[in-house]
Structures are given as structure tokens and as C-alpha cells.
Amino acid sequence: MTPKRTLKGTGASPGRTAGRFFVARSLSDLPRFPAGDILVIRESNPAWIAGFLAAGGVVAEHGGVISHAAITARELGLPCVVGVTDATSLIGTGRSGEVDGEGGVVAVDD
Amino acid sequence: MGRGELSRSMTEADHDLLAAYVTAAAIPRARTDRRKYPIYVGRVARLGMDLLGLRVEEALRRLDERGVGDDRIAAAFANPTRIMRAVHTFNEGLIAADVSKARRQALVLRLVRLAQLLKAGDVFCRDGMNLVLPAAEAESLAGSLEREPAAPSVVDAFQRLAATLWAAAESLYFACHGVAREQHGAYRLADGTLLIVRDYRELMPAELWPELPPLRHSSLRLLAWHTADAEVEWDAFNNLYLHGAPLAQTLTAAAVTNGDGTPLSMASLGAVTDELLALVAALGNRIARWSEEEIAHQYLKVLWWQVRPLQQLLGEDWQPPDSVFERLASSGVGPQSDHQPMEAEIRAKMDLL
Numbered sequence: 001m002t003p004k005r006t007l008k009g010t011g012a013s014p015g016r017t018a019g020r021f022f023v024a025r026s027l028s029d030l031p032r033f034p035a036g037d038i039l040v041i042r043e044s045n046p047a048w049i050a051g052f053l054a055a056g057g058v059v060a061e062h063g064g065v066i067s068h069a070a071i072t073a074r075e076l077g078l079p080c081v082v083g084v085t086d087a088t089s090l091i092g093t094g095r096s097g098e099v100d101g102e103g104g105v106v107a108v109d110d
Numbered sequence: 111m112g113r114g115e116l117s118r119s120m121t122e123a124d125h126d127l128l129a130a131y132v133t134a135a136a137i138p139r140a141r142t143d144r145r146k147y148p149i150y151v152g153r154v155a156r157l158g159m160d161l162l163g164l165r166v167e168e169a170l171r172r173l174d175e176r177g178v179g180d181d182r183i184a185a186a187f188a189n190p191t192r193i194m195r196a197v198h199t200f201n202e203g204l205i206a207a208d209v210s211k212a213r214r215q216a217l218v219l220r221l222v223r224l225a226q227l228l229k230a231g232d233v234f235c236r237d238g239m240n241l242v243l244p245a246a247e248a249e250s251l252a253g254s255l256e257r258e259p260a261a262p263s264v265v266d267a268f269q270r271l272a273a274t275l276w277a278a279a280e281s282l283y284f285a286c287h288g289v290a291r292e293q294h295g296a297y298r299l300a301d302g303t304l305l306i307v308r309d310y311r312e313l314m315p316a317e318l319w320p321e322l323p324p325l326r327h328s329s330l331r332l333l334a335w336h337t338a339d340a341e342v343e344w345d346a347f348n349n350l351y352l353h354g355a356p357l358a359q360t361l362t363a364a365a366v367t368n369g370d371g372t373p374l375s376m377a378s379l380g381a382v383t384d385e386l387l388a389l390v391a392a393l394g395n396r397i398a399r400w401s402e403e404e405i406a407h408q409y410l411k412v413l414w415w416q417v418r419p420l421q422q423l424l425g426e427d428w429q430p431p432d433s434v435f436e437r438l439a440s441s442g443v444g445p446q447s448d449h450q451p452m453e454a455e456i457r458a459k460m461d462l463l
Contacts, residue, residue, distance in 0.1 A: 015356045027394075045147035046277035047394035050387065053270055066141050066349045068280060074350065075273035077265075077358035 004097065004107040009059070009084035011104035012070035017057040017079045018098040021091045021108070024051060038099055040091050044069035052076060057099040059106050061087045073101070081106050124219055128462050131222050134234035134346035135198050136456045141349075145448075148397050151285045153444035154409040155199055156206070158434035162413060163203025167217050169420035178423055184227035186419035188311055190242065191288035191348040193225040194233070196416050201460060215462055238343035240294045243307070248297035252305050257335060257363035258376050267379040268364045269357075272332055274386045275310050281393040282315060284409060286416050293350055296342050303362060304340050308332040311369070313389075317428075318415050323388045329369030330382070336360040406443045410434055 022037040024030060030051045033039065039055040041048065043062040052058065052072050060069040063082040073080030079101030087106070091097070097108040120128075155162075173183060187193050197218055204214045226233040231241025243251065258264050279290040290313060295306040314328040334357070336342075341354035354360075366374045374382065397405060410430050418428035451459070 013356065014352050014354065043145055045394075046281040046390050047398075049274055049277040049390055052273060062145055063143050064141050065351065066138060066347075067143050068147060071276060071349070072273050074352055074357065075276055076269050077356035079356075 002096075003110045005090070005110055007059075007084050007087060007090060007106040007108065009081040009087075009104045009106065010065060011080075011100070011102045012060075012063070012065050012067070012082040013058075013073035013078055013080035014102040015057075015077065015079035016098060016100050016102075019056050019096065021059070021093060021095050021097060023088050023091060023093045025088060027051075038097075040087050040093075041069070042088055043067075044072065048072075052078065057101070059084050059087050059091065059099060061085060120215065124215070125463070127219060127222060128215060130234055130236070131197070131218060132457050132460055132462055134236070135194075135460070136453045138345045138347040138349055139198065139456050140451065140453045143450075146285055147280060148284060148405050149402060149409070149443065150446065151199075151409065151413075153446065154406045155202070155413060156444050157406070157437045157441070158410055158413070158430060159199055159203035160207035161203070161431060161434060162417070163200040163217070164207055164209075165414075166200050166221075166417050166420065167204070167213070169417070169424060170217075170220060173420065173423055176424075180224060181227060183420070183423065184224040186423055187224070187228065188419075189288055189290075189292040189309070190225040190228035190233070191292050192286075192416060193221055193228075193288075195286070195288040195347050197221045197225075198460065199413070201462065205461065211461065218462060234346040235344045239296060240292075240344040240348060241297070242292060242294040243297065245297065248295075248305055248307075249299055251307075252297070252299055252333070252335070255333060255365040255367065255373060257365055259363050260361045264364055264376050265358050265361055267376050267383075268332065268334070268361070268366070271330075271366070271379045271383045271386075272308060274383045274390065275308070275313075275330065275332075277390045278313060278386045279310065281390045282313070282319065283412055283415070286412050288348060289416055291348070293344070293348055296336065296340065298338070299335075302338050304336040304338060304342075304360075306334045306336060306342065306357075308334075313386075315415065318411060319393070323385065323392050325382075325385050325389060327368045327374075327382065330374075331367045331369075331371075333365045333367075334361055335363040337362055402443045403438060406438055407435065410438065 020037045021040050022033050023040045035054040036056045038057040040059045058073050058080040060082045063069050079099045081104050230244040279287040283289045292309045296304040310330045337360045340360035343351045414430040421428040
């Protein structure tokens, strides 16, 4: 069994997903975002909608249960955890793991 | 004492309504992030909320003098959330203008009662539901439309449109997205399903945002039928919370109409979504090029647009007064604060009880 690091945040949109993470530090990273991967961002605003539409799940460093990321994820039915401190630093692009949008837990394979 | 000022002997019903408002508004405000798009509204509102609060108070007084009824005033706002999300800004504006607590209480009560006129259920959603339509009307609406069963392609098209509309509303109106968006329900229908309605309006405000990419629909209504076990809850600011499964898992059927009620085919939703994505991108690109002062200039216009229905009823211009922009030019945008106030602090700051 692969050891996992667990990051805690706030569950913002229910559901679970497993897959690869993609860290996007700015909108200019989105053209390289593989559809279906889990999008990891600092914070969201409407301009990120194209990334959300392609994502299999979302992890955000900032924001709460009524943040833009949380509401967008709920509309799309994407598992989403917000308020994950330093997520874009602690999760590397290409790593695999799981997002639990109900429990607010992100598990990253080591 | 005139209608605009509350008596010192505030009635018990008035006090209870104010107390309920304070509680209802403090909860979502305590959950609101300071890092808002495109900047935190408080940094802008301080430049003119005194004048905005006074404009609202004055407009209502003059509409009363002209005999314009509350039903007509409320109807002009269309969305109860357009009123409810703005009340605290007007209250803070009157605090900044140093008016009496009685006058502030009177304005808050008036606005809450206007919002109530647009609702069939509790104005503060204390039962977790945001019931705008009377039960019979919801039943009739649901029965009048052909439902598209929730095949995966339908769910996908519907959810993409819903999410993109939300992004468009926030792009156009920032924190004042209640202008464009009212998400309401869940209506328990006779067939045992739950109906959630998303109404989007004013998606092409050319006076506010000139030269935007055109949309084929300035208003859209999305109807979603869910199984009876869908666990949804709204707060007073029209934020929807889910406690169980994602909405996609409980969705059984969907329908979309334009502003005049004409149904749209599910096959056409992709093109509608693409137009909205172009709108969001155009607005995002524009804002990305702007300075904070330019963003604040636009934000001030958005804040005034919220109460445009009052000026329209009066036959007057909705734009902010020049003095607001002069304040912006002289003092600039306020500093960013990451202080996240707790509910108790927000309640105290409202100073309404």
C-alpha cells in the first residue's frame, strides 16, 4: 500500500475522487492542464472556470465554504477541499492521491 | 414621526425582525473571505457607502410620496437576494453618514420587508429553504415544461451551464451577484421530487459593461428535479450548502428556458455555455489589465447598479455621483485587511438592536 501524506482543509463540495494532481500557480498554466486531473490552486475567481470545467476535483489553499471555488465545485459536482494551507507547495504536479470533499481531506501518495 | 423613522417604542415584531436579520446576515458574512474577486468590497464601499445608503433612503421616501407601492418597488428588484445581500452595505453607509440608529433600523426593516414580498417562504431561509415561488406556482411551472431525463450527457451539459452562469454573474457584478442570480427551492412537488430553480437575469448590462461579447439570452432559468433525499440548504444570502451527495447524483431531470419561458434544447446548451465562457474571459482579461483604481471605479458603479431599480422607478440616472469618483481620485482604494471578523464582531458592528 502506498504511504500517503494527509493534508487537512475544509470540505467544500461532497464526493471523493482519486487521480493525479496538477498544480496551477496562475491562469497561464491552464493550457497544460490534463482533463480529469485534480486541480490544485492558491485561490479561485471566475477566470478559473475553464480549469474547473476540465477538472476531476479541486484543492484550494484559500477560501471557505462560500468561496468562489466552493460554489463552482458544488455546481459542477466536483469534490473540493478549500483552505488547504500551502497546497500548491506540498502537492507536486503528477503526484497521485485522493480528495475527500465531504471530510475536507487530501491524501497525497508519497 | 414619518414612515422613514422608527418610533422609540419599536414594536416587538420590528425588534424580532431586526434580531432575525442580524443573526441571518452575520452567519454568511462571517464565512465571507477577505480575498474576494476582484478586490474586497469593503476597500471600495468606504468611498461612497454613506452616499449610497442616503440615496436608498431618499429614493424610498420619494417613491412613498409618489404613492408607488411596496409591491411595485420589490418587483423592480426581481431577486430577493439583490435586496438582502445589500442591506448591510446600506446600514454601514448610514452609520458612516452618522444618521440615527432609529433611521437605520427603519431602513433595514423596510428593505427586509421588501425582500419578503418577493418570497413565499421565510425571508431569512431559517428553515434552510429559499422559497420564492408559492407551492402551486412551483407545481405549475414544473408541470408546464418537458423534463429531460438525467442521462450523463444531460447532467454534464446542465452542470457546465450552471457553473458558467455563476462565473458570469460574479464577473459582471462581483460581490453584488445577487443582481443576476437567484437560486431557489427546494420545492417539494406532488410527484415526490425536489425542484431547484436557478434564475439568471441582467446578463447583458450594456450601460455597466459596454462592448461585451453578445449573448443570445440575457435571462435564463434552469430547473433541476432531484430525488427527495437530496440534502440542500440555503442561507439568507442565497448560498447553497450540500450535506449529502453531490447534486449530480440526485438529479433526475432538467429543463432550461430563456427569459420569456421558451424551452431550450439540451443540445443547445453547449453553445450557450461557450458564449458565457467568452464573456467571462473578456471580463477577466479586461480586469487583469486594470489598476486597482480602475477596478474600484467599476466596482463603485456596480454598487450603485444594485439599487438601479429605485432610480428607474423615479425616472432618474442610476450612476454614482461624481463626488464618489473624486474621493477615489483623492484618497485611493483602501488597504487590504486579512482580519476575518467573527459573528459577534459583525453583529456588534451592525448596531441595530
